[in-house]
Each structure stands twice: as structure tokens, then as C-alpha cells.
Amino acid sequence: MEGKTGRFGDYGGQYVPETMMNALQELEAAFLKIHGDKEFNRELFSLQQEFAGRQTPLTFCGNISEELGCKVYLKREDLVHGGSHKLNNMLGQGLLAKHMGKKRLIAETGAGQHGVATAIVGAALGLPVEVYMGEIDTRRQALNVFRMELMGAKVIPVRSGTRTLKDATSEAFRDWVATVLDTYYLIGSVVGPHPYPLMVREFQSVIGREAREEIVRREGRLPDSIVACVGGGSNAIGIFHPFLNDDVELIGIEAGGKGIGTGEHSATLCAGEPGVLHGTLSYLLQDADGQVLPTHSISAGLDYPGVGPEHAMLKDNKRAHYAAVKDADVLEAFSFLSKREGIIPALESAHAVAYVMKNAGRFDTNDIVVINLSGRGDKDVSEVSKMMGCT
Amino acid sequence: MGRIEDVFRERKSPAFMGFTVAGDPCQKTSIRIAKALIAGGTDILELGVPFSDPVADGPTIQRADERALSSGTTTDTIFGIVREIRKESAVPIVFLKYYNTVLHRGIRDFYREAHESGVDGILIADMPVEESEEVTRIAAACDIAPIFLIAPTTTDARIRKIVKQAEGYLYLVAVLGVTGVRKTVSSDASDLLRRVPMHTDLPLALGFGISSPEHAGACAAGGAGTIVK
Ligand SMILES: Cc1ncc(COP(=O)(O)O)c(C=O)c1O
Numbered sequence: 247m248e249g250k251t252g253r254f255g256d257y258g259g260q261y262v263p264e265t266m267m268n269a270l271q272e273l274e275a276a277f278l279k280i281h282g283d284k285e286f287n288r289e290l291f292s293l294q295q296e297f298a299g300r301q302t303p304l305t306f307c308g309n310i311s312e313e314l315g316c317k318v319y320l321k322r323e324d325l326v327h328g329g330s331h332k333l334n335n336m337l338g339q340g341l342l343a344k345h346m347g348k349k350r351l352i353a354e355t356g357a358g359q360h361g362v363a364t365a366i367v368g369a370a371l372g373l374p375v376e377v378y379m380g381e382i383d384t385r386r387q388a389l390n391v392f393r394m395e396l397m398g399a400k401v402i403p404v405r406s407g408t409r410t411l412k413d414a415t416s417e418a419f420r421d422w423v424a425t426v427l428d429t430y431y432l433i434g435s436v437v438g439p440h441p442y443p444l445m446v447r448e449f450q451s452v453i454g455r456e457a458r459e460e461i462v463r464r465e466g467r468l469p470d471s472i473v474a475c476v477g478g479g480s481n482a483i484g485i486f487h488p489f490l491n492d493d494v495e496l497i498g499i500e501a502g503g504k505g506i507g508t509g510e511h512s513a514t515l516c517a518g519e520p521g522v523l524h525g526t527l528s529y530l531l532q533d534a535d536g537q538v539l540p541t542h543s544i545s546a547g548l549d550y551p552g553v554g555p556e557h558a559m560l561k562d563n564k565r566a567h568y569a570a571v572k573d574a575d576v577l578e579a580f581s582f583l584s585k586r587e588g589i590i591p592a593l594e595s596a597h598a599v600a601y602v603m604k605n606a607g608r609f610d611t612n613d614i615v616v617i618n619l620s621g622r623g624d625k626d627v628s629e630v631s632k633m634m635g636c637t
Numbered sequence: 638m639g640r641i642e643d644v645f646r647e648r649k650s651p652a653f654m655g656f657t658v659a660g661d662p663c664q665k666t667s668i669r670i671a672k673a674l675i676a677g678g679t680d681i682l683e684l685g686v687p688f689s690d691p692v693a694d695g696p697t698i699q700r701a702d703e704r705a706l707s708s709g710t711t712t713d714t715i716f717g718i719v720r721e722i723r724k725e726s727a728v729p730i731v732f733l734k735y736y737n738t739v740l741h742r743g744i745r746d747f748y749r750e751a752h753e754s755g756v757d758g759i760l761i762a763d764m765p766v767e768e769s770e771e772v773t774r775i776a777a778a779c780d781i782a783p784i785f786l787i788a789p790t791t792t793d794a795r796i797r798k799i800v801k802q803a804e805g806y807l808y809l810v811a812v813l814g815v816t817g818v819r820k821t822v823s824s825d826a827s828d829l830l831r832r833v834p835m836h837t838d839l840p841l842a843l844g845f846g847i848s849s850p851e852h853a854g855a856c857a858a859g860g861a862g863t864i865v866k
Contacts, residue, residue, distance in 0.1 A: 261736055261763045263693040265788035265810060267795065406699055412690065419692040424814030426790060522737045522763070523690060535711045536741025538689040 252440030255562060257555035260439040262419075262525045269426040274441040276346050281448065286341065293337045294452065297370065298327045300334075302453075304460040304616070309586040314602060316609035319469070320589065320619040321457045321485060330592060330621030331453060331481045332363035332434060338449030340367035343430035350429045351375045354418040356383055356411035356477070357547030357594065358390025359621055360434030365399035367432075375399040378417040380410035383546045389625050408540045411550045415524050435478025436554030439525030443554050450484025457616060458488050465614055471495040474618035475597040476515065476568065477547050479554035481620035486566060495567070498557060499597045501543035502570030510542040513570035514553040515561050528555040544573040544633075545593035545626070575600040580623065580630060592621030593630070640729040640757045641782055641805040644680050645840045651857035654842055655679035656733070658687055658701035659718050660710025667705070668721050675726050682722070686715055686734035693762040695817025712742055716754040723755035731758040731784060731805070744772055748779040758782035758805045766799045773802050782806075787833060789813050789825035800837040807839050811856070812846040819846035822855050830856075 252258050252274075260270055280286040294300040302322045311318045323331035343351060351373050355361030361377040368375030377394055381403040384391050391401050407413035415438075422431040436443040436450070461469050472489060474482035476498040486496045503511030511517065514529045521530030523538055531539040531551040543549040560566035571579075576593060579600035584590045591599055598617045602609075609615055623630075644652055655674035660667050671682060687702035687710055694702070719730055732751065739747045739761065751759060759781055764772065766785060776783040782805030787796060789810065800807065811826040812819060826843055833841055843856045 259768055260765060261768055262765065263762055263788070264765055264786040264799075265693075265790050265813065267765045267767075267788075268790040268792060406696070407689070407703075416690050416692050420695070420815045423693065424812075426813070519741075522735075522740055524692070525763070527740075530737070532737065532741060536738035537706060538737070 252444070254443070254556040255559035257520070257526070257528050257558040258440055258443060259527050260525060261522045261527065262439045263423055265423045266426060266439070269422070270439055270441070276342060277441050277445050280342055280345060286345070290338060290341055293341070294334070298333050298337060299325060300452065301456050302326060304457055304464070307587050310583070313586065314606040314609070315611055316606065316613040316615050318602065319461065319614065319616045321453060321616055323453060323481060323618060323620045324589070324591065324595070324622035328359070328363050328366050329624060330359040330363070331450065331484060332360045333366060334452055334484065335434065335446050335449045335480060336360070336363040336367040336432060339430070339432045339445070340371050343373065343432070344371050346430065348428060348430035349373070350425070351432055352378070352418055352421050352429055353432045353434060354378045354411065354414040355434060356380070356414070356549055357545065357592070358383065358387040358394065358625065359547060359592070361394050361399065361401065362390050364432055365394040365397040368399060369397045376421070377401050378404050378414040378421070380404050380408065380414045382409045383411065383414070386629055387546055387625055389628065410541070411546065412538065412541070419524065435480040436483050436556060437478040437524060437526060437552055443526065443556055446480050447483045447487060447556065450480050451487045453481065453484040453618065454486060454488035457485055461614065461616065468492055468494050469614040469616045471497060471609070471613065471615045472618070473497045473499060473598045473601055473615060475499050475548060475594050475620060476553060476557060477501070477512070477550055477594060478552070479557045481618050483554060483556055485616070485618045486560070490565065496560070496565065497601065498566055498568045499601045500568060500570040501545060501548035501597060502572040503542040503544070505572055506570060511570065512541040512543045512548050512550060514551060515557060515568040516570045518551070520558070523552045526552070526555050528558040529553050529561070544576055545597070547592070547594040548597065569601060571597050571600040571604065575604060577630065577633065579603055580626070584623070589619070590623035590627070591619055592623050593626045595620045596623070640727060641681065644729060645806070652680035653678060654681045654683050654844070656683040656685060658685035658698060658705050659715045660687055660705030660708060661701040662704045663708040664710065664714050664718060668718055671718070671722050672725065675722070675728050679728065681729045681731060683731050683733055684715070684719070686732050686738060688735040688738060691735060693815055695815040697818065698816050712738060712747070716750055719754040719756055729757040730755060731760060732756055733760050733762065736761050736764050739772070744775050748775050748781055752779040752781055756781060758784045760784035760786065760808055762786070766795070766802050769802060784808055786810055787829060789829060793832065793836070796833060796836050800839060803839060806842050807833060807837065809833060809841055809843045810845045811843050814845070816845050818848040822847065822852045826856060
């Protein structure tokens with residue numbers, strides 16, 4: 247299991263206040279113990295099937311395939327209970343928290359999908375949940391705030407700094423520093439200090455394992471390209487990881503916002519430099535003095551200045567490629583997939599769709615392109631309808 | 638480094654460590670605040686280096702960091718503040734900061750410039766001993782004391798690892814949590830004051846939530862050579 251030492255190449259590590267260190271070491275030991283444990287994996291598998299609705303389909307999209315000139319498949323994480331891939335990670339971490347005897351769950355959330363997944367798991371496992379969410383995100387993802395509260399979670403609006411995911415994460419850290427003894431902090435992506443990037447990747451890799459089996463069954467071969475959006479990078483690493491040793495092109499799509507030249511974007515791997523935020527060394531959007539920059543994205547879930555350390559390694563060793571698409575192209579992809587295939591993607595996932603639309607010329611008719619459809623767009627329709635109304 | 642040791646040499650009473658964020662609310666006033674702390678008798682001046690995402694700090698220091706950054710404070714202005722204080726005072730100066738601004742400048746450059754401007758010690762709040770090897774080596778080469786935190790959750794095994802790397806003094810975190818005002822001093826503080834001296838002769842400082850002269854008095858009574866922030 248690469249990443250086991252907490253490093254991905256030079257990236258990763260545990261850059262956290264001393265108060266957290268004991269809890270991280272305890273978590274690492276607990277995770278390594280359950281990772282190969284038959285009983286734990288049986289329990290997780292049955293939750294994935296009965297509760298989360300796995301295995302998710304791999305949908306061939308005939309209409310857009312014809313239009314774009316390649317064979318497009320969607321890995322349907324939008325059909326996971328809760329509406330996104332986030333629950334894959336939460337079922338794993340929630341079960342782990344329970345095994346560790348923790349009494350309270352906390353999480354940060356951007357789009358609210360991770361918060362919703364945490365609320366679901368808290369309700370199902372009978373543990374109280376508190377979710378930190380940037381005040382701006384509580385407004386642009388109001389539906390998810392209501393869903394979390396409906397399932398009994400407490401949503402705490404964060405008013406410091408940029409009032410988005412970055413500061414929600416900082417607040418969750420501060421909570422955990424004070425409550426490590428009885429609280430489990432469920433990080434929602436492959437970011438944060440070791441063992442989170444490793445652990446979240448292992449829980450999300452179910453996406454890639456299923457996709458691999460299914461595409462081989464249907465097409466008799468591996469795909470040519472896999473495309474996924476990258477915020478923290480969990481849905482992308484989840485689908486990439488089981489293909490790392492294969493001759494398959496891996497493409498991660500970041501939020502280009504209003505354009506990288508404008509400075510209003512969240513394209514960390516495309517425009518950042520190595521730095522340390524929230525416990526990990528990875529690429530980071532920062533100014534000349536090492537202060538973390540404010541970010542922008544049309545999608546709250548990608549609006550984060552950092553990225554998982556394993557992606558930083560895959561960028562440097564060129565095993566994966568990273569590109570950015572702009573907000574305007576994302577909106578177009580959002581409508582395109584809805585109209586042509588009857589599938590409304592999350593704005594985050596629409597970034598991956600937009601890349602394939604814009605770069606259709608790269609692919610041949612027989613090329614198989616798998617897009618990870620990380621979530622469904624219901625949470626975004628009210629914001630998008632407003633945006634469409636004023637353009 | 639000599640300046641920090643001088644503070645503790647043959648010391649009978651507890652030392653006082655005053656803290657302010659460099660550049661808060663602006664460079665000029667910040668220098669005045671630091672000088673006032675020194676005039677008021679601080680034995681060691683602890684300067685917070687503002688960071689955009691101070692995860693170990695509560696709202697008071699978060700806001701101070703925000704004020705400092707929005708008035709244009711940079712690493713250069715902070716070294717300038719130190720040089721300005723050094724013109725008038727030989728009080729030891731210790732930076733309390735986060736790793737990214739060191740890393741981004743280049744660890745070697747940061748420590749060299751810190752030493753040249755008159756800094757005596759550096760505590761990086763998000764750098765546990767496991768990640769500190771390179772920084773500690775460079776600190777030694779630049780004659781800067783690497784200061785480490787010890788928290789209520791730090792096990793004795795970790796304390797033994799930390800005291801091997803640490804110099805100057807050990808910074809004991811008096812509460813489980815972030816910086817900021819508390820009503821009382823927790824029992825965690827006395828637990829640390831009992832456990833840590835079993836592993837080291839380094840002086841012990843106690844910080845986080847020490848909010849009043851009464852708190853300071855209680856801490857000082859609990860452990861010899863205690864510094865209070
Ligand atoms: C549907 C969806 N996709 C992607 C993301 C981005 O996260 P990650 O890059 O970790 O997959 C989010 C985050 O909230 C999301 O809700």
C-alpha cells in the first residue's frame with residue numbers, strides 16, 4: 247500500500263499542532279488494523295450494498311458519444327445514497343470511528359455533500375454530528391444545509407477568513423484540537439495530515455475497482471482515458487488508483503473559475519506551488535509571502551486552495567495530467583449532459599464533462615473515455631437557474 | 638541563543654513572556670506595543686508571525702493576524718520590526734509561527750535572515766518533532782533555538798523524543814485546545830508540570846489560556862522556573 251509512511255514522493259506528512267499528534271497516531275494504528283480485517287470489510291461491503299446502493303452503474307452515453315466522436319461512459323457516483331461519492335469515504339470512516347469508540351463526529355464541508363454524507367452516517371450509526379461550513383457556502387448550498395439538519399446534524403456557519411471550505415476546514419481543526427479525546431474528525435477528501443490522504447483513497451478506490459471490472463466486462467479492454475474533477479481530489483484518486491499501473495491516461499480537472507489569468511480560480515495543481523496547509527505538504531495557491539490565497543469556483547466543492555498530496559506526486563511524475571476548465575464552460579456542460587442524456591451532474595462533476603466536450607478533438611471514434619460523475623446536480627439547480635436567469 | 642539562556646540562568650522567580658502579533662494593527666503601532674511590553678518587564682518577547690490560516694489559534698489571534706496581513710505585513714516587514722526592537726533592547730525574541738511562510742521563503746534563508754535581524758528562537762506551531770529534522774539542523778547552524786510544544790495529549794514517549802530536539806525552553810500547552818482567553822487554568826497544566834521535568838532540565842514555559850495575573854500566579858506556584866504567557 248503506497249503512502250503507508252505518510253509520504254507520496256516528497257508530499258504529504260503530518261504538519262499539525264502537537265495536540266493532534268497522539269490522535270493521528272492512534273487513528274493510523276486503528277486504520278491499519280481494520281484495513282485488512284475481514285470482519286470490518288464484510289461490514290463495510292454490506293453497508294455499501296444495502297445502504298449506499300453500490301455497485302454503481304457504468305452508463306454508456308450514446309447521444310453524447312455520437313456528438314463528441316468517442317465512446318463516453320459515466321461512472322455513476324451520482325447514484326450513491328446522498329447524491330455523491332462522498333458517502334464511500336464516510337461509511338469507511340464512520341465505521342472506523344465506531345470501532346475506535348468515539349462519541350462524536352465532526353466534519354468540514356464545502357458543497358455540503360460531505361456534510362450530508364456525514365449526517366447520514368451519524369444518523370445511521372447513532373453518533374451526534376457537527377458540521378463546519380463557510381457562511382457563503384451555507385447560502386449557495388442551502389438545500390444541503392436543510393438536509394443535514396433534517397438528519398439531525400448541527401451545521402455551524404464559519405464567518406472567519408474567506409467564509410468558504412478553507413476556513414470551514416480550519417475551524418474543524420480547531421474543534422478537534424480541543425476535543426481529540428472523544429471526537430472523530432471525518433475529513434472529506436484526500437487532504438489533511440497522514441493518515442487521511444491514504445485512508446480516504448483506500449475508501450474511495452471502490453469507484454475505480456468497480457469501473458475497471460465493468461469496462462473490461464463490457465468492452466473487453468481497459469479504457470483509453472479517465473477524467474475526473476479535482477477539488478481535494480478524492481473522487482479522482484478513487485477512480486485513478488486501481489489504474490495507476492495500466493496504460494490508461496488519467497486526467498484531473500480543476501476549477502478554472504473566471505480564468506487562471508484573472509486569479510479567480512481554484513486550479514491548485516495548474517497554478518500553485520508546493521506548500522503546507524491543513525497538515526499536508528502539497529501544491530497550494532499562495533502569494534509571494536506564503537500566505538494562502540482566496541479562491542473562486544462556481545462549484546463550492548472545488549473551491550479550495552489545496553489538493554491531496556498524492557495528486558501532487560502524480561503531477562510531478564507525470565503519471566496523471568491536470569487541466570482546468572472555466573465556470574462558463576462548466577455551465578454549458580451542466581446543460582449539455584442534462585439535455586442530451588437526462589442526467590443532471592453536480593457542478594463539480596460538470597467540470598470533467600466540460601473538459602471532454604472542449605477537447606473532443608483529442609479522442610478517436612473508438613477511444614473509450616470514462617468520466618467520473620462524482621455527484622448529482624439537484625443541489626445546484628437553484629443557483630444555476632439564478633445564473634441562467636441573469637445571463 | 639545566549640540571550641534565552643541568560644533569562645533562566647540562576648533564576649529564582651518565574652519569568653514573564655509577553656506575546657503580540659507582529660504587524661498588528663500596523664508596523665508602527667506594533668513596534669510601540671512590543672516596546673511597551675519590554676518596558677513593562679517582559680523577560681522574553683514572543684512575536685506572532687501572522688498567517689492566513691492559523692489553525693492552532695482562537696479568534697483573538699486570528700483577528701490580530703487578519704489585521705496585520707490586511708495592513709500589508711510581510712516577512713520583510715516582520716524582520717524590520719525585529720531590527721527596530723533590537724536597536725533598543727536585548728530582550729530575547731522568539732517567533733511563534735506556521736510552517737508555510739518559512740518553507741515558501743526557503744528554510745535556510747528564513748533562519749539566516751531571522752538570526753541576522755536578532756531573533757533568538759522559533760516555534761513552528763504546525764511542526765511536530767517528526768517533521769522537524771531539517772528545520773532543527775538549519776536552526777542550529779543559524780544559532781536559533783528550536784522551541785517545541787508539549788500538549789496535554791503528548792505521551793511520555795513523545796516527550797522524550799521532543800526534548801532531544803528542543804532548545805531554549807519547552808512550551809507547555811496549558812489547555813486542550815487553541816489559544817484564547819479561558820476562565821480558569823485547567824488541571825492539564827499541573828499534570829504537564831509534573832510529567833515533563835522527569836525527562837528534561839530545560840526551562841518550562843506555560844502558555845495558551847493564561848489570561849490573568851491570578852492564572853499566572855497559580856501556574857508559577859505549580860512549577861519551578863515556570864514562564865507564563
Ligand atoms: C459531487 C462532488 N464532486 C467532487 C467534489 C470535490 O471533492 P473531491 O475532489 O475530493 O472529489 C465534491 C466536494 O464537495 C462534490 O460534492
